[in-house]
Amino acid sequence: MSSSIPIVPILIGKSWEEIKTETYTNVYNPAKGNIIAKTPMCDKQIIVKAIESSKKAFPNWSNEPATKRANVMYNYRRLLKENFEDIAKLISTENGKTITESRGDIQRGLEVVNYACGIAELQKGESLSQVAENIDALTMREPLGVCAGISPFNFPAMVPMWMFPIALACGNTFILKPSEKVPLTAVKLVELLLEAGLPEGVMSLVHGGKQVVDTFCTHPDIAAISFVGSSIIAKYVYSYACKNGKRVQAGGAAKNALVVMPDADPDSTLRAVLSASYGCAGQRCMAGSLLIGVGEIANSLKDKILQEIDDMKIGAPLDEKDINMGPVIDFNSKQRIIEIIDKVSNEVKLERDGRNLSNKKGFFVGPTLFSGVTPNASIFSHEVFGPVLSMMNSKNLDQAISWINELNYGNGSSIFTQSGSAAKKFRSNVNCGMIGVNVGVPAPMSMFPFAGWNDSFYGDLHMQGAEGVQFYTRQKVTLTRWDNTYENKSGW
Numbered sequence: 001m002s003s004s005i006p007i008v009p010i011l012i013g014k015s016w017e018e019i020k021t022e023t024y025t026n027v028y029n030p031a032k033g034n035i036i037a038k039t040p041m042c043d044k045q046i047i048v049k050a051i052e053s054s055k056k057a058f059p060n061w062s063n064e065p066a067t068k069r070a071n072v073m074y075n076y077r078r079l080l081k082e083n084f085e086d087i088a089k090l091i092s093t094e095n096g097k098t099i100t101e102s103r104g105d106i107q108r109g110l111e112v113v114n115y116a117c118g119i120a121e122l123q124k125g126e127s128l129s130q131v132a133e134n135i136d137a138l139t140m141r142e143p144l145g146v147c148a149g150i151s152p153f154n155f156p157a158m159v160p161m162w163m164f165p166i167a168l169a170c171g172n173t174f175i176l177k178p179s180e181k182v183p184l185t186a187v188k189l190v191e192l193l194l195e196a197g198l199p200e201g202v203m204s205l206v207h208g209g210k211q212v213v214d215t216f217c218t219h220p221d222i223a224a225i226s227f228v229g230s231s232i233i234a235k236y237v238y239s240y241a242c243k244n245g246k247r248v249q250a251g252g253a254a255k256n257a258l259v260v261m262p263d264a265d266p267d268s269t270l271r272a273v274l275s276a277s278y279g280c281a282g283q284r285c286m287a288g289s290l291l292i293g294v295g296e297i298a299n300s301l302k303d304k305i306l307q308e309i310d311d312m313k314i315g316a317p318l319d320e321k322d323i324n325m326g327p328v329i330d331f332n333s334k335q336r337i338i339e340i341i342d343k344v345s346n347e348v349k350l351e352r353d354g355r356n357l358s359n360k361k362g363f364f365v366g367p368t369l370f371s372g373v374t375p376n377a378s379i380f381s382h383e384v385f386g387p388v389l390s391m392m393n394s395k396n397l398d399q400a401i402s403w404i405n406e407l408n409y410g411n412g413s414s415i416f417t418q419s420g421s422a423a424k425k426f427r428s429n430v431n432c433g434m435i436g437v438n439v440g441v442p443a444p445m446s447m448f449p450f451a452g453w454n455d456s457f458y459g460d461l462h463m464q465g466a467e468g469v470q471f472y473t474r475q476k477v478t479l480t481r482w483d484n485t486y487e488n489k490s491g492w
């Protein structure tokens with residue numbers, strides 16, 4: 001291995017370490033196609049060491065006053081703001097998204113830290129005096145112990161930050177295993193946590209794949225697992241870890257539809273559709289990848305989208321100005337997307353073809369548009385996770401809703417309309433957890449749950465908001481009996 005390529009460090013206890021492992025995963029700059037770091041794929045022994053260190057740190061950290069834990073979050077918030085641009089550049093470097101998108105990635109994570117600063121309020125229990133004769137009842141929300149987080153490549157800051165700020169603020173210790181494809185942002189996020197005053201061992205960072213995840217799922221000292229990634233792995237982690245008695249929340253893949261009614265505002269709808277479909281090169285679990293035009297609107301919408309696509313500037317986020325779209329994550333992803341376009345172009349009409357951006361060195365796929373897609377087309381229910389939009393044309397709103405409800409996933413769906421009644425019908429009848437009305441990417445703010453349904457989420461309590469606090473705590477109920485007959489016999 002070339003010594004000039006840095007090895008991504010791990011953190012166990014207080015020391016960052018460049019460990020030697022049998023296998024490494026290449027971290028690329030997707031805009032250039034070159035290797036920028038190597039991620040060590042940790043083995044079970046290393047993970048057990050991280051779990052032991054986390055377990056040791058738990059009693060002291062969980063015993064700290066909530067205000068002291070909140071102070072660490074306030075410090076962290078300040079440091080994230082001071083390092084905001086550096087983190088954004090790091091995200092663009094290892095993930096390939098545009099600098100504006102990277103700023104959004106860190107901003108959404110920062111909002112969760114803002115939320116976690118209020119932990120002293122959020123973690124409060126309830127009480128009732130005289131729940132029975134002379135008995136008072138009190139509930140407390142206590143932390144769980146050692147929690148683990150496993151995150152995907154597409155939001156290197158936001159997704160890990162759905163997890164660890166709330167877990168830590170609640171008094172848990174946490175081990176993060178970021179995607180092996182984008183570990184550098186995670187290193188920076190953890191460095192800043194230590195600078196914010198988080199005690200030794202409370203946060204650990206490890207790297208790897210299945211072996212690490214399996215160790216989390218089976219080790220008796222792991223209390224809870226937060227997972228985000230593809231549905232097949234989400235379901236695996238959910239069932240394996242639950243079988244071993246762990247609390248699990250696991251976000252999966254998605255296929256999100258955007259429904260445009262004939263009365264939709266043309267300009268704002270077009271902007272929202274383009275951003276939902278091609279933003280982050282389509283690598284979003286909330287990407288709008290099915291566009292359903294209701295009635296006559298489909299044709300005019302298609303013409304406008306084609307015009308906009310042709311004007312899009314695709315390029316290297318940190319080297320070229322005013323880029324609208326960056327590359328996809330790696331060569332395999334690019335090949336996978338190209339193969340999907342190859343296949344689907346035999347089934348429906350390919351209006352714009354993003355396969356041939358051969359003048360680019362990195363992993364680029366151009367914005368692609370299919371029209372005339374029906375529920376029988378293979379792309380209808382398949383998550384592409386690339387800049388590919390499929391247009392459908394429905395007779396009416398009922399048909400659009402019934403198509404959406406054929407999908408197995410259930411992250412988001414949006415409607416564009418001026419009619420409150422159409423919006424209400426849509427909201428009430430669509431089987432998914434996050435609804436947009438004139439909003440293309442209805443990803444909730446940090447005080448609300450990221451509420452995927454069906455095969456987009458396995459578990460009971462989602463990430464973010466009050467459900468996040470509930471996930472990372474368990475309730476203890478205390479009943480206290482004191483009779484009401486105290487007499488001051490001793491002169492006290």
Ligand code: NAD
Pocket residue numbers: 150151152153154155159177178179180208209210213214228229230231233234251252253254284285383385411450452456457
């Ligand atoms: P992925 O499933 O390949 O990887 C996610 C994590 O799982 C990574 O940390 C990876 O190392 C680990 N992993 C990979 N193979 C594993 C295995 N066999 N056993 C155990 N762990 C394994 O997902 P990805 O390609 O990094 O991310 C894209 C996917 O994530 C898309 O499907 C997208 O929709 C989904 N996603 C979902 C949400 C959500 O909230 N529902 C958010 C973001 C991304």
